[in-house]
Amino acid sequence: MIAVLNTSCHCVWAEAIGGPPWSLLPIANRPLVDYWLEMCSDLKLDLVQVMLGEDAKQVEDYIGDGKRWNLRIEYAFARTGEAPCDYLCSIRTRWSDGLLYFGYPFFIRRRQAFRIEGLNGLRPTCYRIDHDPVFIFARGKDEADALLLGEAGSHSGLESVHAQPWIIKDIHSYYDLNMKMVAGEFTRYTTAGFSSGDRSSVGYNVHTPPSSHLQAPILIADDCRFGPMTTVGPNAVVANHVIVDSNSELIDCLVLSDTYIGRNLDIHGKIVAGNRVISPDDGTVIEIDDSWLVARNRPQMRAEDIVRCTILWFVALAVVLIQLIPFWVIYPLVRISRIARFERLTFHDPRTGYIRLPILCKRRNVRSPLFSAFKALSLDRFPLLVLVVRGRLFLCGQPPMRHPEDDEMIKQLPEYYPGVFCYQDYNKESDRLVDSLWYAHIRSLYEDLKILAKSLLSRFLRGGR
Amino acid sequence: MIDCTKQDGIGVVRVGGAMTAATVDSFREQLADWQEREPEVKNFVVDLESVDFMDSAGLGTLIAALKRISERGGDMKIACLQKKPRMVFEITRAHKVFEIYNSTEDAVRAFA
Secondary structure: OEEEEEOOOOOHHHHOOOOOOHHHOEEOOEEHHHHHHHHHHHOOOOEEEEEEOOOHHHHHHHHOOOHHHOOEEEEEEOOOOOOHHHHHHHOHHHHOOOEEEEEOOEEEEEOOOOOHHHHHHOOOEEEEEOOEEEEEEEOOHHHHHHHHOOOOOEOOHHHHOOEEEEEOOOHHHHHHHHHHHHOOHHHHOOOOOOOOOOOEEEOOOOEOOOOOEEOOOEEEOOOOEEOOOOEEOOOEEEOOOOEEOOOOEEEOEEEOOOEEEOOOOEEEOOEEEOOEEEOOOOOOEEEOOOOOOEEEOOOOOOHHHHHHHHHHHHHHHHHHHHHHHHHHHHHHHHHHOOOEEEEEEEEEEOOOEEEEEEEEEEOOOOOOHHHHHHHHOOHHHHHHHHHHHOOOOEEEOEOOOEOOOOHHHHHOOOOOOEEEEOHHHOOOOOOHHHHHHHHHHHOOHHHHHHHHHHHHHHHHHHOOO | OEEEEEEOOEEEEEEEOOEOOOOHHHHHHHHHHHHHHOOOOOOEEEEEEEOOOEOHHHHHHHHHHHHHHHHOOOOEEEEOOOHHHHHHHHHOOHHHOOEEEOOHHHHHHHOO
């Protein structure tokens, strides 16, 4: 028996979500095609042919060689204008031992009584949408021929093995399916490594500070971060690489991968995909171009970052040149008065692991106008600015993390940009971790210049305090 | 950006276009000008029928306006909120701060 997974069909409703192709859209945090491949594996099929369309690369990257499912994968590109039936007929010789076909977003929803062994008793079955087949199961050539020609096959084949055919024909049925899964059905599909005692499932590397309020049933995937006092669940599916800021509530919702959810938001009965908020009831989509609300998490490094760093390198050079003479005049006086001196302390470094940075340490607890002036002019940052010019630090960014004191914090930062100036320079109340995550998300030339200007001004006005 | 009229002693503010960081300054200034010209008007209805998008700056401006009007002993209601701005109101919980009506007439009547 051969399986043909057709990922090339056009699916209008999935376009509203943006991002991944419909075959990779998550259902309870697993791509749809993963369920298809799992069924192929359950049926002990050997060969699976994947038909690729416009989003071929993403699909191919995900499925790869199929070894994860113990399957052999062949790829074929769908021809423009060729109907699925025509394609299947053109490879008739290949399915002499039977055919399993998936096309269009089709999900086999398992009922409570479903058993994998039951698939062995599945009768020839065909489900169609607008005359095109979306699911075919036939054990022999004749059966498959009959189904493709439109001859009567079983239309309740899946029902007889305690499964329900679920054609995801619009955004509402997609949302509805996810909510059904998170409400408890996902336990029928769980694979090793998931715990479902209280109908909740939490992936790896999920950071949940003590005040977060997680209420089952929920599904939370890897690398999620919740700020304090965040309420998640019931009935929330939160996918990979999602950051949820403080005091937000996620209830009856589906949050797709790489999404940032801002502070104090109430995501209730919505699908959030990056910067898109979608109402599953009527399919209304809004793209929010406002990173304080919802946004797509920033990728690791982009061309914009390179431009930003280049411009800021020149800004750093200018600041170094301005500070050069004041530093060489005032610092010797500070050293002679034995009030403070630079000491090399170990910090984390994104490239080399560790770096020893010169940090001004006060030696005597006395008030000194000289020391105040030194700090007010931010001359204590001069050696660090020189390191920026040498390409070892960023001008603005996250606060450099100490080693070993901040080892735990550095593990929670997917992106680490140690900067000479950071939010803490002008906001002493700031939470280092939250601000670091926020910076990684919002970083831009404007943000860096804002941090620089506010830090220099704030330090000057505080007069070194 | 805005068109202010008086209806039964209530200030009706009709807003056009998107309410974003780029447009809120104009909204704020025009509303403040009109409030200065009509100091006896305490209560306001903001008609958002023509507003197709709103961001956090737009919301912040509406909340600031509500605060300012409340300080003067008045109230502000929202009318004709469209689908997309309504979703922003929902996710930011702003719909719990404002009284929202389907039409300007309903909002004006609510002051009676």
